[in-house]
Amino acid sequence: MTSKLLSETSEWTFDLILRYEKEIARIAANFGLDTYPNQIEIITSEQMMDAYSSVGMPVGYKHWSFGKHFLNVEQRYKRGQMGLAYEIVINSNPCIAYLMEENTMMMQALVLAHAAYGHNSFFKNNYLFQAWTNADAIIDYMIFAKNYIAECEQRYGEEKVELILDSCHALMNYGVDRYKRPPRLSANEERLRQSEREEYLQSQVNQLWRTIPKKKKDPKHEGENCFPREPQENILYFIEKNAPLLEPWQREIVRIVRKIAQYFYPQRQTQVMNEGWATFWHYTIMNQLYDEGLVSDGFIIEFLQTHTNVVSQPPFDSPHYSGINPYNLGYSMMSDIRRICEAPDDEDHLWFPEIAGSDWKETLDFAMKNFKDESFIAQFLSPRLIREMKLFSVLDDDRKRKLEVSAIHDERGYRRIRRSLANQYNLGNNEPDIQVYNVNIKGDRALTLRHKQDKRKPLHKTVHEMLKHLSRLWGFTVKLETVDTNGRSLNTHECVVKH
Amino acid sequence: MVQVIDRRLNGKNKSAVNRRRFIRRFRNQIKKAVEEAVNERSITDIDSGEKINIPTRDISEPVFRHDTGGERDSVHPGNREFIPGDKFKRPSGSAGKGGKASNSGEGEDDFTFNLSREEFLDLFFEGLALPDLVKTQLATNVEHRKIRAGYTRDGVPTNINVIRSLKGALARRIALRGPYVKRMQEAKQELEDATEENNQDLTLELEDEIRHLKKRISAIPFIDSFDLHYNNRIKIPRPTAQAVMFCIMDVSGSMDEARKDIAKRFFIMLYLFLTRSYERIEVVYIRHHTTAKEVDEDEFFHSRETGGTVVSSALELMHEIIRERYPSNDWNIYAAQASDGDNWNDDSPKCRALLTEKILPLLQYYAYVEITPDEHQRLWHEFQTVKETNRNFAIKRIDEPADIYPVFRKLFRKKVA
Numbered sequence: 001m002t003s004k005l006l007s008e009t010s011e012w013t014f015d016l017i018l019r020y021e022k023e024i025a026r027i028a029a030n031f032g033l034d035t036y037p038n039q040i041e042i043i044t045s046e047q048m049m050d051a052y053s054s055v056g057m058p059v060g061y062k063h064w065s066f067g068k069h070f071l072n073v074e075q076r077y078k079r080g081q082m083g084l085a086y087e088i089v090i091n092s093n094p095c096i097a098y099l100m101e102e103n104t105m106m107m108q109a110l111v112l113a114h115a116a117y118g119h120n121s122f123f124k125n126n127y128l129f130q131a132w133t134n135a136d137a138i139i140d141y142m143i144f145a146k147n148y149i150a151e152c153e154q155r156y157g158e159e160k161v162e163l164i165l166d167s168c169h170a171l172m173n174y175g176v177d178r179y180k181r182p183p184r185l186s187a188n189e190e191r192l193r194q195s196e197r198e199e200y201l202q203s204q205v206n207q208l209w210r211t212i213p214k215k216k217k218d219p220k221h222e223g224e225n226c227f228p229r230e231p232q233e234n235i236l237y238f239i240e241k242n243a244p245l246l247e248p249w250q251r252e253i254v255r256i257v258r259k260i261a262q263y264f265y266p267q268r269q270t271q272v273m274n275e276g277w278a279t280f281w282h283y284t285i286m287n288q289l290y291d292e293g294l295v296s297d298g299f300i301i302e303f304l305q306t307h308t309n310v311v312s313q314p315p316f317d318s319p320h321y322s323g324i325n326p327y328n329l330g331y332s333m334m335s336d337i338r339r340i341c342e343a344p345d346d347e348d349h350l351w352f353p354e355i356a357g358s359d360w361k362e363t364l365d366f367a368m369k370n371f372k373d374e375s376f377i378a379q380f381l382s383p384r385l386i387r388e389m390k391l392f393s394v395l396d397d398d399r400k401r402k403l404e405v406s407a408i409h410d411e412r413g414y415r416r417i418r419r420s421l422a423n424q425y426n427l428g429n430n431e432p433d434i435q436v437y438n439v440n441i442k443g444d445r446a447l448t449l450r451h452k453q454d455k456r457k458p459l460h461k462t463v464h465e466m467l468k469h470l471s472r473l474w475g476f477t478v479k480l481e482t483v484d485t486n487g488r489s490l491n492t493h494e495c496v497v498k499h
Numbered sequence: 500m501v502q503v504i505d506r507r508l509n510g511k512n513k514s515a516v517n518r519r520r521f522i523r524r525f526r527n528q529i530k531k532a533v534e535e536a537v538n539e540r541s542i543t544d545i546d547s548g549e550k551i552n553i554p555t556r557d558i559s560e561p562v563f564r565h566d567t568g569g570e571r572d573s574v575h576p577g578n579r580e581f582i583p584g585d586k587f588k589r590p591s592g593s594a595g596k597g598g599k600a601s602n603s604g605e606g607e608d609d610f611t612f613n614l615s616r617e618e619f620l621d622l623f624f625e626g627l628a629l630p631d632l633v634k635t636q637l638a639t640n641v642e643h644r645k646i647r648a649g650y651t652r653d654g655v656p657t658n659i660n661v662i663r664s665l666k667g668a669l670a671r672r673i674a675l676r677g678p679y680v681k682r683m684q685e686a687k688q689e690l691e692d693a694t695e696e697n698n699q700d701l702t703l704e705l706e707d708e709i710r711h712l713k714k715r716i717s718a719i720p721f722i723d724s725f726d727l728h729y730n731n732r733i734k735i736p737r738p739t740a741q742a743v744m745f746c747i748m749d750v751s752g753s754m755d756e757a758r759k760d761i762a763k764r765f766f767i768m769l770y771l772f773l774t775r776s777y778e779r780i781e782v783v784y785i786r787h788h789t790t791a792k793e794v795d796e797d798e799f800f801h802s803r804e805t806g807g808t809v810v811s812s813a814l815e816l817m818h819e820i821i822r823e824r825y826p827s828n829d830w831n832i833y834a835a836q837a838s839d840g841d842n843w844n845d846d847s848p849k850c851r852a853l854l855t856e857k858i859l860p861l862l863q864y865y866a867y868v869e870i871t872p873d874e875h876q877r878l879w880h881e882f883q884t885v886k887e888t889n890r891n892f893a894i895k896r897i898d899e900p901a902d903i904y905p906v907f908r909k910l911f912r913k914k915v916a
Contacts, residue, residue, distance in 0.1 A: 014503055014505070017503055018501070021501050038501045038502070039501075039504065040501060040502065040503045041504045041505075041506045042503070042505045042506060042507055043506045043509075047507070047509065049514070050512075050513040050514045053517065054513070054514070054517075062520060064521040064523075064524040064525075065517075065521075065560055066514065067516075067517030067518040067522070068521045068558060068610075070517060070518055070521075071521065071610075071612035072612070074612070074613075075612050094502070101507055116501075158520075162520075162524070166560075169560060170560060170561050172562075173562060173563070315576055315577020315579075316575035316576060316577045316578075317577065324574070324575070324576060389576045389577075390577050390578040391574050391575070391576055391578065392574070392575060393572050393573065393574045394572070394573055394575065395571075396570070396572075396573070396589070398567075398569060398570070401588075402586040402588060403586065403587055403588070403589055405582070405583055405584065405586075406572060407583055408582060408583055412583065417574055420572045420573070423572070424574060430565075432563050432565055434563055454569075456568070456569035457565045457566070457568060457569030458565065458566045458568045459563065459564075459565065460563075460564045461566070462561035462562065462563065462564065465561040466562070
């Protein structure tokens with residue numbers, strides 16, 4: 001009998017990578033995975049560290065914070081405190097996946113299955129990515145951003161550009177549209193329209209400030225002249241369009257940071273799903289390779305060991321515990337959905353009447369396409385998985401002296417745990433809700449932000465630094481007012497700018 | 500459709516620019532860390548790179564976020580014994596099991612990274628310079644150096660460049676032979692044709708021509724004097740790039756280990772500083788009590804002696820060594836002397852005379868450090884007067900190890916013109 005094994009040793013070659021890729025592609029297609037074309041790049045570990053510190057993008061503008069990140073990664077890697085990730089994959093078309101040269105053949109195959117097919121199909125099909133990111137244009141846009149910022153550095157000096165970038169980075173999480181969908185622009189249009197936009201934006205801003213009234217009214221009586229009409233969640237967008245003193249090139253930089261923030265926003269919202277999906281598929285594909293006799297026992301054992309490490313979840317009282325492992329949670333939920341489809345029990349019929357007994361490939365595909373972490377957990381976390389993971393929730397109320405266990409994995413607790421865990425992945429809950437509330441256009445042009453306090457969670461003292469950054473961009477006094485859920489003002493921070 | 504690209508040969512230092520920017524941006528904090536590192540550890544380590552710690556809060560990138568407090572519900576895995584309603588004490592610190600694990604880098608841990616040797620020394624000696632007068636002297640102290648500068652047509656036989664000459668010869672041979680070879684090929688063809696046609700006259704004529712051509716070809720010389728190329732060398736002036744550093748230390752009984760250690764650190768710092776300006780540095784160690792002796796490094800720092808102190812003995816020895824081995828137009832000469840200030844009283848004026856008249860005119864710079872917390876003695880006062888009349892002489896006092904670096908900085912601070 002001739003052996004069908006693709007490889008005998010753990011050494012990889014370019015030829016072998018192509019052979020494995022072909023088999024994995026075939027299996028993935030059989031399972032119905034829909035992907036962008038793949039571009040696989042072999043890199044060294046040093047290059048991996050570079051890729052790390054530029055948030056995984058192959059091109060990026062220059063900023064000290066990336067250098068800081070790099071030093072940190074380098075130091076920890078050299079001391080052996082961390083291993084490098086096995087893979088980095090970029091949401092682009094073609095989808096770029098990095099393989100490290102140090103990896104064994106098994107690892108290369110694992111990364112191919114995980115990144116080039118798992119993540120890749122997620123990027124292509126999940127609704128958030130479809131709506132908010134443009135995979136065709138991102139690399140071009142990054143090149144545009146890099147060149148533009150380099151040009152600004154030459155023209156206006158590194159320091160000035162750095163100050164703007166510092167402030168923009170600080171506000172990056174408030175540079176995304178959470179509800180509204182951004183207009184799609186290709187990189188080419190971006191370049192073409194850039195100079196045009198500069199002039200236009202500047203003229204708009206000037207219009208706004210020309211309406212300085214002759215008489216000074218009581219600023220409390222704002223009424224219909226209130227600006228902005230409605231609170232704005234996208235602070236960077238508001239600044240780009242309305243900050244009175246920014247130069248056109250500074251507006252463009254605000255825009256670049258905002259665009260990049262928006263591009264990464266879906267990844268921040270789908271960590272559990274994305275990793276769970278990719279992990280589920282590498283597990284399924286690798287096992288299929290083994291079932292077909294294409295890989296050896298040694299290969300699959302090496303794989304299982306790595307896989308087990310990836311999805312390990314230490315319990316809360318372990319010294320290694322650092323929160324819930326998104327790989328584990330995502331993978332367990334994906335596998336659990338397959339189980340509910342293939343072998344549902346009574347409980348599953350009760351909890352998931354629509355999907356129990358349905359086709360698992362279709363159901364998983366549906367789940368992957370139409371959810372984000374928060375809704376995915378709220379929809380699909382099953383009582384059985386809660387029991388398996390022995391999840392429990394703890395209520396921490398600073399008015400009480402003690403913490404209280406609010407729910408455990410029992411009949412009364414399932415729903416509460418599910419809701420609580422889903423909330424934990426709601427970015428809107430984790431970040432303070434801060435919006436642009438008002439600009440005193442008739443007086444000192446002070447910008448007022450409003451922080452809606454949720455469950456009495458206070459702002460961290462970084463707020464002072466943050467207001468400095470904001471006033472650097474805004475150019476005038478910036479206030480931040482904290483209000484409770486009833487709209488009652490609790491306290492105000494202020495950063496005064498004198499002219 | 501898949502594409503595999505080997506990127507391994509692409510540069511790996513894509514982050515170098517960002518790293519440099521980070522260091523520039525936090526120059527002040529890093530410099531402070533460098534100074535602290537210097538005071539804490541043995542200076543002999545300086546020559547390698549340095550691990551640098553700066554507080555995380557100095558370099559943090561702020562974002563809006565929640566502080567602890569308020570009301571929050573969090574989910575954790577691995578419940579063993581809890582039932583709903585169980586209460587337990589709030590773990591101290593925010594990162595206990597109550598809080599979410601990644602309260603994003605709130606800790607006051609230091610941010611640690613490595614500076615390369617170059618970066619470290621740059622920061623370490625930032626703002627320091629060799630005194631001005633040294634520079635003028637440097638510029639006049641030119642020596643010549645011969646460097647290769649292409650080829651020349653004439654020269655001595657030892658300088659013949661064989662490859663270049665033979666290349667020339669080959670080219671010449673090909674060029675000169677060309678017309679003959681071409682004609683010969685034609686003639687041969689014609690000869691063949693003529694033989695076929697049985698044209699006797701033409702055949703003879705052509706055979707003749709071919710013979711003639713062969714002779715002409717073989718007459719072209721294999722190598723001609725015309726082909727010869729010689730390596731060319733030209734002299735260029737360059738400033739002296741060598742320096743000698745004299746380390747003079749008092750090893751009489753009053754210099755204990757702690758003081759010697761301070762002296763050693765000072766010497767090493769000077770040495771490192773000089774390595775940044777000069778390609779080659781020699782170090783001469785002179786130790787003295789009542790008599791002076793030139794010794795090697797190990798003996799200089801480690802062996803113990805007792806006895807009185809006669810500083811002039813060391814100065815005399817130094818002068819002698821300079822005269823014999825380090826002519827001052829070839830060498831930049833630096834001297835550093837460490838002492839506890841003890842000297843035999845009558846000797847101090849002699850030292851002053853020696854320095855001002857004989858030694859200082861030969862030297863670039865002379866630094867005297869007195870390692871003592873006590874009152875100054877006569878030597879110090881004599882040296883003070885030397886300092887007043889000589890720009891290339893400096894004295895400073897060091898009380899404890901922490902003073903070394905500040906004193907060093909004072910001695911070599913860049914003078915604003």
